[in-house]
Amino acid sequence: MAETVVETKVETSLGTPWNVVVHDDPVNLMSYVTMVFQRVFGFSKQKAQHHMLEVHHKGRSILWSGARERAEFYVQQLHGYLLLATLERAE
Amino acid sequence: MLIRRLKENAIELIDIEPIEAELLRQVPGVCDSGGDDQSEARLFSSPADSSENQFLNDWAEYVRPELRHLFLSARKTVKEDLEKLSDIPGRLGRLVIPRTHSDAWLNALNQARLILATKFNFSARELSTHAAPKWFSRRDLVLQQINFYAEIQERIIDATEE
Numbered sequence: 001m002a003e004t005v006v007e008t009k010v011e012t013s014l015g016t017p018w019n020v021v022v023h024d025d026p027v028n029l030m031s032y033v034t035m036v037f038q039r040v041f042g043f044s045k046q047k048a049q050h051h052m053l054e055v056h057h058k059g060r061s062i063l064w065s066g067a068r069e070r071a072e073f074y075v076q077q078l079h080g081y082l083l084l085a086t087l088e089r090a091e
Numbered sequence: 092m093l094i095r096r097l098k099e100n101a102i103e104l105i106d107i108e109p110i111e112a113e114l115l116r117q118v119p120g121v122c123d124s125g126g127d128d129q130s131e132a133r134l135f136s137s138p139a140d141s142s143e144n145q146f147l148n149d150w151a152e153y154v155r156p157e158l159r160h161l162f163l164s165a166r167k168t169v170k171e172d173l174e175k176l177s178d179i180p181g182r183l184g185r186l187v188i189p190r191t192h193s194d195a196w197l198n199a200l201n202q203a204r205l206i207l208a209t210k211f212n213f214s215a216r217e218l219s220t221h222a223a224p225k226w227f228s229r230r231d232l233v234l235q236q237i238n239f240y241a242e243i244q245e246r247i248i249d250a251t252e253e
Contacts, residue, residue, distance in 0.1 A: 026215035027208045029241055031248050032197065072146070075138045076154055080161055082201045087139045087146070
């Protein structure tokens with residue numbers, strides 16, 4: 001007889017938000033970084049360029065804040081494009 | 092060399108000089124870090140600080156192999172495309188890249204540039220300098236190679252956005 005397994009998923013989105021941070025890297029091209037932000041986060045070109053320039057001038061930019069699981073997903077996507085991205089607990 | 096969009100489904104590289112063809116053929120090989128610790132650390136950078144112990148362990152076990160597979164797959168695609176590069180002595184080369192391969196090219200070119208920049212320890216200032224050196228050491232030639240790959244990345248991005 002088939003056994004029914006009931007999984008309980010802990011809702012983490014109500015907890016502390018997490019930031020997805022991208023750090024400056026002298027190798028990655030500005031146009032490439034802009035393109036990646038558009039693809040991963042669905043940003044407009046203008047918004048993607050704003051974050052790209054923030055990374056370039058300030059050394060880092062917070063691209064997204066929210067639930068941990070989603071933040072981990074975004075960080076993984078960014079690493080796939082070889083960007084320097086980290087997950088940080090929001091202050 | 093000219094890089095342009097070819098209809099809807101491809102990117103065409105034409106008038107490829109022999110030296111450009113040689114540099115293109117080096118891309119898959121350059122992407123192989125050869126186990127160099129610093130290059131590996133750059134390709135697989137840390138996704139969090141050391142306080143996220145469990146996350147870092149899970150990342151190393153599950154995500155890192157996926158990333159390695161992605162990077163190897165990009166290199167393989169580029170290598171296979173390069174086998175179709177027409178290379179008749181005395182003539183300029185031509186290469187057609189299916190548009191579905193453009194991400195693999197951007198990824199592999201990025202791998203190559205990151206590894207070269209790491210191995211030869213280029214500073215941000217050096218990487219943004221395009222002035223020709225007075226004499227060409229191996230390091231200067233590598234910087235030219237990095238910039239050549241950067242220009243191809245720019246043209247592929249342009250071609251995919253057209």
